[in-house]
Amino acid sequence: MAREQAFIPEKDLYANFQEVVPPLKPKEAIDEANRCLFCYDAPCIKACPTGIDIPSFIKKIATGNLYGSAKTIMESNPVGASCARVCPTSELCEGACVLNDASRPIRIGQLQRHATDWAIRNQAVLFQSGEPNGRKVAIVGAGPAGLSAARELARLGYEVTVYEAKEKAGGLNTYGIVSFRLPQEIPLWEAEQVESLGVCFRYGVKVGVDIPAQELVDRYDSVLLAVGMGPVPRLGIEGEDLEGVWEAISFIEDTKTKTLTTDLTGKKVAVIGAGNTAIDAATCSVRLGAEKVQIFYRRTQKEMTAYDFEYEFAKQDGVEFRWKVAPKRILGTGGKVTGLELIRMELGEPDEKGRRRPIPIPDSEFIVEVDYVIKAIGQERQLSLIDAFGLVHRNGVPVVEEGTYRTSRANVFAAGDCIFEVGKTDAMVVEAAEQGKRAAYAIHNALEEKHRSH
Amino acid sequence: MADLRIELAGIKSPNPFWLASAPPTNSGYQVMRAFEAGWGGAVWKTLTDEPIINVTSRFAALHYGSQRVVGFNNIELITDRPLDVNLKEMAEVKKRFPRHALIASLMVEPKREKWHEIVKAVESVGVDGLELNFGCPHGMAERGMGSAVGQHPDLVRQQTEWVKEVAETPVIVKLTPNITDIRFTARAAREGGADAISLINTINSLMGVDLDTWLPIPHVDGRGAHGGYCGPAVKPIALNMVAECARDPLVGIPISGIGGISTWRDAVEFLLMGASGVQVCTAAMHHGFRIVEDMIDGLNNYLDQKGITSVMDIVGKSVNTYSDWGNLNLNYKIVARINEEKCINCNKCHIACEDASHQCIDIIRDAQTDKLRVVVREEDCVGCNLCQIVCPVDGTIQMVEVPIGKPPLTWNQRQAALSANGSCSNEG
Numbered sequence: 001m002a003r004e005q006a007f008i009p010e011k012d013l014y015a016n017f018q019e020v021v022p023p024l025k026p027k028e029a030i031d032e033a034n035r036c037l038f039c040y041d042a043p044c045i046k047a048c049p050t051g052i053d054i055p056s057f058i059k060k061i062a063t064g065n066l067y068g069s070a071k072t073i074m075e076s077n078p079v080g081a082s083c084a085r086v087c088p089t090s091e092l093c094e095g096a097c098v099l100n101d102a103s104r105p106i107r108i109g110q111l112q113r114h115a116t117d118w119a120i121r122n123q124a125v126l127f128q129s130g131e132p133n134g135r136k137v138a139i140v141g142a143g144p145a146g147l148s149a150a151r152e153l154a155r156l157g158y159e160v161t162v163y164e165a166k167e168k169a170g171g172l173n174t175y176g177i178v179s180f181r182l183p184q185e186i187p188l189w190e191a192e193q194v195e196s197l198g199v200c201f202r203y204g205v206k207v208g209v210d211i212p213a214q215e216l217v218d219r220y221d222s223v224l225l226a227v228g229m230g231p232v233p234r235l236g237i238e239g240e241d242l243e244g245v246w247e248a249i250s251f252i253e254d255t256k257t258k259t260l261t262t263d264l265t266g267k268k269v270a271v272i273g274a275g276n277t278a279i280d281a282a283t284c285s286v287r288l289g290a291e292k293v294q295i296f297y298r299r300t301q302k303e304m305t306a307y308d309f310e311y312e313f314a315k316q317d318g319v320e321f322r323w324k325v326a327p328k329r330i331l332g333t334g335g336k337v338t339g340l341e342l343i344r345m346e347l348g349e350p351d352e353k354g355r356r357r358p359i360p361i362p363d364s365e366f367i368v369e370v371d372y373v374i375k376a377i378g379q380e381r382q383l384s385l386i387d388a389f390g391l392v393h394r395n396g397v398p399v400v401e402e403g404t405y406r407t408s409r410a411n412v413f414a415a416g417d418c419i420f421e422v423g424k425t426d427a428m429v430v431e432a433a434e435q436g437k438r439a440a441y442a443i444h445n446a447l448e449e450k451h452r453s454h
Numbered sequence: 455m456a457d458l459r460i461e462l463a464g465i466k467s468p469n470p471f472w473l474a475s476a477p478p479t480n481s482g483y484q485v486m487r488a489f490e491a492g493w494g495g496a497v498w499k500t501l502t503d504e505p506i507i508n509v510t511s512r513f514a515a516l517h518y519g520s521q522r523v524v525g526f527n528n529i530e531l532i533t534d535r536p537l538d539v540n541l542k543e544m545a546e547v548k549k550r551f552p553r554h555a556l557i558a559s560l561m562v563e564p565k566r567e568k569w570h571e572i573v574k575a576v577e578s579v580g581v582d583g584l585e586l587n588f589g590c591p592h593g594m595a596e597r598g599m600g601s602a603v604g605q606h607p608d609l610v611r612q613q614t615e616w617v618k619e620v621a622e623t624p625v626i627v628k629l630t631p632n633i634t635d636i637r638f639t640a641r642a643a644r645e646g647g648a649d650a651i652s653l654i655n656t657i658n659s660l661m662g663v664d665l666d667t668w669l670p671i672p673h674v675d676g677r678g679a680h681g682g683y684c685g686p687a688v689k690p691i692a693l694n695m696v697a698e699c700a701r702d703p704l705v706g707i708p709i710s711g712i713g714g715i716s717t718w719r720d721a722v723e724f725l726l727m728g729a730s731g732v733q734v735c736t737a738a739m740h741h742g743f744r745i746v747e748d749m750i751d752g753l754n755n756y757l758d759q760k761g762i763t764s765v766m767d768i769v770g771k772s773v774n775t776y777s778d779w780g781n782l783n784l785n786y787k788i789v790a791r792i793n794e795e796k797c798i799n800c801n802k803c804h805i806a807c808e809d810a811s812h813q814c815i816d817i818i819r820d821a822q823t824d825k826l827r828v829v830v831r832e833e834d835c836v837g838c839n840l841c842q843i844v845c846p847v848d849g850t851i852q853m854v855e856v857p858i859g860k861p862p863l864t865w866n867q868r869q870a871a872l873s874a875n876g877s878c879s880n881e882g
Contacts, residue, residue, distance in 0.1 A: 034519040037846050040805035041817070062519065098798040102847050 013260045016287035017179040020313075021085070024107070029114040033062035036106050039098055044108060047096035049434040050077035054093055058111055070119035071126045073112055078151040078437070079144045079190050081120065082173045083430045084113035085182050088307045092430070120189045129197040130157030135447055138163065138220040140207045140385075143171020144429045145416025146226035147194050148436025149443075154197035156444050161220070162199060165206045169194075171228055172417075173429060175253040178280045180287065184256055208388035217389070217412065222443045225389065225398065225407070225414040226436060229379035235272065239330030244337030248273070248281035248376035255284050265289035267371040270340050271319075272296050272327050274304035278376035279311065282319040285374070293319050294368070298326040298345045298358040326358065328365060330373055341367050353422050382418060397421050404442040405435065411446070415439040456757035457764040458750065460494070462730040463624040463649035463708045465583045467555035469494035470721060470765055471749050474712055474733035475559035475585060475628075477530060478743070482543030486550065491743035492750055495555030497652075497733060500532035500587045501540055502561050503572060506594075508534050511672040514661035516687060525687035526736045527659045529672070529679055531593045532561055537575065545579040556580075557626065560617075561587040561599050564609065569616045583623045586614065586648075588639070589630040589655020591682050601655065604630035607642035614646025624649040626710060629695075631657050636695040640705045651699060652710035652733060654692045656682025685736040689714030693727055700728025700773045716745075718752030725765065726772035780866040788837040788853040790815070790830045796850040797828065803841035803851060804828050811840045832856070 024032065036058040044054040053072055060069035073080040089095070089109035097105035119126065137153050139146045142164035150160045168174050170187030195201060207213055216223045232247035234240060248271070254261070269285040271278050274297035285293045295314070297304055300323045304311070315321070324345045331339040344364035347356035381396025391398045392408035397419055400406060405413045415435035420427040458469040472495035473479050473488050480499045488496055508531055516525035533540060548556050558576040562568040573584060588610055590600030603609045610627065617625055627643035629636060631654040640651050658680045662671040670678025692713020699705045711729030715721055716737040724732050737745055757765060792803070792815075807815040814834035818827050830841075842851040 031520045037800045037802060039800035039802060041801050043799070098800045101798045 010260070010262070013262070013288065017255065017260065019085075019183055020180045021110075023117060024110050024114045029061055029111060032107050032111060033058050035099070035103075036062070037098065043096040043098060044093040044106075047092045048076075049092070049428070049430045050080075050083075050437070051434075052076040052080065052093075052112075054108055057115060058106065058108070061111055061115055066115055066118040067122075067124055069115035070124060073115055074119070074126050074193070077430065077433050078148040078194065079173065079187065079429060079433045080112060081116035081186050081190055082144070082170075082177075082182055083433065084109050084116055085186065086173070086177055087428070087430050088309070090309065091307070120186070125196065126193065127151070127155060127197060129154045132159065133157035135159065135221045136161070136219070137222045137224065137443060138216045139224045139226055140216070141171065141226040141228060141416070141418075142166075142169035142191065142201060142203075143226060143228050143416060144173060144432040145228075145436035145439070146171070146224070147191060148433040149224050149226060149415065149440040150199045150436075151194045151197065152437050152440035153443065154194065154199050156440070158444075160199045162194075162201045163205045163207050163211070163216075164201060164203050167203050169201060169203075175256060176249055176277070176280075178252055178284055179256050180283075181280075208385045213385070213388035213390075217409075220411075221447055222411045222413065223389075224405075224436075224439055224443065225385070225391075225412065225418060226416045226432075226439075227382050227385055228417040229420070230382045231380055232375050232377060233380045235327060235375060235377065237327055237329055239332055239337070242330055242332040242337045243335050244332070244372045245330060246372060246374045248277045248374050249379070251374055252277070252280050252284060255288070261288060263288075264372065266291045268292045268294075268369060269372045269374060270294055270296055270327075270368065270370040271374045271376055273376035273378070274299075274301075274306055274321070275376060275378070276306050276310050278374075279306045279314045279319075281374045281376050283314055283317045285372070286317045286319060290372075294322055294370075295319055296322050296325050296327060296340075296342060298324065299347065299355065300324060303347075303355050324358065326360065327373070331367065337371060337373055338369065339367050340370050340373055341365055379417075386418075394421075403438070404446070405439040406442065406446070413439045413443055456754050456762060457766075458494075458754060458757075459764075460731045460766060462710055463583070463626065465495075465555050465557070465624050466553075467494035467731065468553055469750055470725065470731040470753070471746050472496060472555060472557070472710070472731060472733045473738060473743075474735040475500050475557075475587065476735040476739070477528075478735060478738050480533065481535070482547050485543075485547050485556070488738075488743045488746075489547070489551045489554050492746045493554075493743065495557065495582075495731070497557040497559050497585050498540065498544060498581075500559040500561045500590070501537055501572065501576060502532055503537060503568060505534050505536055506531045509674045511674065514672045514681065516661060516685070523685055523736065523740045525659075525661070525683060526685035526739070527656070527661045527681035527683045529592050529674075529681040532559075532587070532590065537572075541575060541579045544576070544581060548580040555582045557583045557585050559585045559587050559628070561590070561594060564598055564603060564613060566616045569613060570620045573617055573620050577622055581623060583626060583649075584617065584621055585626040585628050585652060586617060587628050587655070588613070589628045589653075591630060591632050591656055591658050592680060601630035601632050604628075604639055604655070605633050607638045610639050611642040611646040614643055614648050618647035626650040626652050628655055628712075629653040630655045631691060631695055631713075635698075637698055637702045637705060640699045640702065644705055644707050648707060650708040650710060650730075651705070652712055653699065654688070654695050654713045656684045657688060657691065659683030684714065685740075686714045686716050689716075689720060693723060696724060696729055697727040697773065697776045700770060701776055716740075718749045718756065721749060721753060722756060722768065725768050726770070727776065728770040728773045730766070730769050780869075781864050783862040783864055784868065785858055785860040785863050787856045787858050789832045789835040789856050790837070790839075790841050791832075791852050791854045792828055792830060792841075793850050793852065794827060796847055798847055798850075799826060799828070800846060801826075801828060802844045802846065806840050806844045811838050812836050815841060 038055045057069045057072040093108040094105040136159045139162045169191035173187035269290045271282045325342040329341040344361045345358040348359045351357045383396045398414040405415045416432040460470045475497040479496045485496045512530040515523045518524045558581045588604035594600035595602040627648040708730045711724035712733040721732045804815045814831045845851045
């Protein structure tokens with residue numbers, strides 16, 4: 001994938017951003033569906049955070065009941081079409097498939113995509129809103145958790161309003177996962193499904209800026225905070241403000257929302273970090289024509305948080321990985337990046353999360369020549385918003401009651417990546433969807449209880 | 455290398471695999487291609503005096519899961535080519551393949567002189583035998599031929615007699631399965647002088663209904679008709695009928711086995727159950743003539759591995775093990791045993807037993823490993839085999855004999871003993 005030439009025709013750039021995994025061909029899907037054993041009490045169901053009845057949706061593909069199949073998927077997972085593409089299936093459903101021991105696992109993710117693609121193509125109406133119950137819920141954030149909660153609450157008869165700072169729904173699915181893995185039309189279809197239930201979306205509205213947080217608490221019976229996380233934090237090193245220092249999430253967002261840039265053509269790119277977003281930034285860079293793309297990570301392959309298949313994908317794209325190095329200084333001339341000074345690291349004692357702490361090796365600095373530095377070292381917490389609601393939090397993570405997602409404040413709930421803490425749950429789309437569902441039921445239960453006690 | 459040559463009622467062929475009378479044996483071109491591919495014999499598509507008219511479409515198939523053509527049916531009739539053309543080509547085939555079995559399938563109006571004429575005509579081109587088509591269930595039956603004859607033992611006997619009056623080559627009578635008891639027509643064929651029987655012809659069937667047009671599958675300009683069912687799905691029915699004839703002393707003539715034979719394994723089963731040779735159609739229609747290569751090779755390797763020198767040595771070897779329910783030992787008991795090493799924990803055995811059998815397979819959480827296991831409560835197991843049947847991994851569930859410490863006792867023996875004791879029992 002890495003390119004030698006300095007000029008790439010624009011149409012080739014766009015071709016590079018087409019979905020890389022081809023869909024199953026119709027016969028392929030039938031063949032694969034027929035391989036499923038239709039296990040009783042199947043382990044794949046338990047391995048799915050949203051508990052999709054996987055054998056059932058697969059059986060429905062085998063009998064030509066694609067409407068029923070898509071409904072089974074979306075019933076359990078309101079963002080099931082996106083998850084079909086971005087779930088780490090080998091760690092979840094496919095990893096649990098009993099056929100791992102006897103043959104090879106069923107391609108559950110691909111079958112899920114086959115069924116949901118059918119629903120998208122056929123504009124299937126899968127769900128109806130419930131009888132209005134006169135109660136109103138505000139949801140802050142239209143990402144996977146917010147959409148999931150909105151869908152369930154609308155089905156229960158709530159009047160739901162979703163406040164979204166961006167122009168479109170879908171959150172990270174729409175803006176933060178590369179197009180060649182998840183094209184925008186997929187999460188946008190999922191949002192349309194929710195919208196078709198009568199959920200009101202207020203786009204471009206920043207809660208806490210355009211509308212006071214307190215107003216939501218006052219105007220609605222309940223508020224659900226599903227705001228995900230914030231921007232990539234600063235590295236805090238010299239040269240960070242030079243032209244050519246980017247942050248991964250906005251960089252990826254630009255490839256999904258703007259005309260593709262030709263700035264990277266033939267250039268050298270350094271990506272700092274080794275999570276899935278770092279991989280996405282690196283593979284985007286390659287696909288934008290960068291000549292050399294290197295990922296720098298202060299730990300080793302063992303500690304990186306990127307999924308194995310993402311890592312393999314990046315290597316196939318020609319991304320180079322440099323382990324046990326940390327950035328020390330970004331060098332530039334005339335205000336533009338020219339190089340990156342790194343220092344070698346070694347791994348010391350495990351930290352509180354069990355990961356071995358990287359320690360700089362004195363006098364091991366070296367410089368690599370680069371034109372761009374892309375930061376992908378995690379995301380900040382949305383502290384100002386959490387403060388605006390006056391929630392008790394731990395390092396920017398709202399404290400929630402286990403199982404109910406209830407925050408320290410009555411009638412304010414929180415779900416999704418904004419309550420993600422390392423070692424507790426995984427920051428996965430599918431996990432956020434499940435939390436959104438559960439938070440919706442918890443809100444419903446709480447309001448029902450309140451209604452009864454009055 | 456085992457000797458694969460067979461002899462069926464005096465008809466010799468280099469191996470037991472014949473093409474059945476059907477679309478694949480419609481012309482000399484096809485039969486010669488088949489012989490070149492290795493088929494030992496062919497029963498030419500049924501001849502008659504006046505060519506018939508066919509309709510479109512004619513064929514339909516049953517697909518199950520990803521498996522295509524589990525069953526097949528057709529509403530095609532017998533040959534639609536003039537008799538003299540067929541005869542000329544048959545003579546040519548016989549000249550070029552003198553060692554292969556070439557059989558003429560025949561069907562004419564139920565008139566003595568019509569049978570005499572056609573028998574003389576086909577024997578003049580040098581065929582090795584005749585097969586009387588008393589089986590075709592569609593079209594011709596409405597005209598008083600095919601299964602219209604095969605469903606009446608008297609007509610079978612009478613028309614076989616007419617043929618035998620002039621036939622100089624062996625006469626095989628092909629039977630229809632669309633009757634209550636195949637043995638009655640088989641006996642009638644023998645009484646009429648048949649040298650052998652062949653079975654089964656196709657079974658009455660309606661392949662399907664189109665969910666969008668609501669028309670039968672296949673349909674001819676908006677209407678369908680019952681067709682003849684064949685293919686792998688009919689094999690158990692055919693095998694039973696072959697076995698019933700083979701174990702009936704009143705039948706007592708050689709059998710050419712037909713019905714869903716797709717591999718050498720199927721062929722061995724028919725041979726063991728009393729067929730001296732087999733006829734194949736659907737498998738050849740599905741995959742072409744080349745499938746015979748594995749049929750021959752597989753049969754040969756099977757015989758070699760068993761140390762059997764001639765294929766004729768296995769003919770009928772299983773017939774004496776096939777009997778009536780009343781002769782089965784009531785005191786024989788098997789139970790299911792699950793090999794946990796092989797089990798992949800799909801738990802299909804559990805739910806099959808729970809929903810459809812005797813609720814004796816429990817799912818238990820192992821205290822030590824915290825893993826789920828399926829465990830058979832042997833005392834409640836009735837040995838029905840359902841768990842083994844639904845298990846997707848061969849060899850994981852074994853049905854194990856459990857001695858119950860009683861001598862063998864059949865239901866017939868038990869009833870005899872009970873009546874000898876003067877007691878009265880309605881127990882089944």
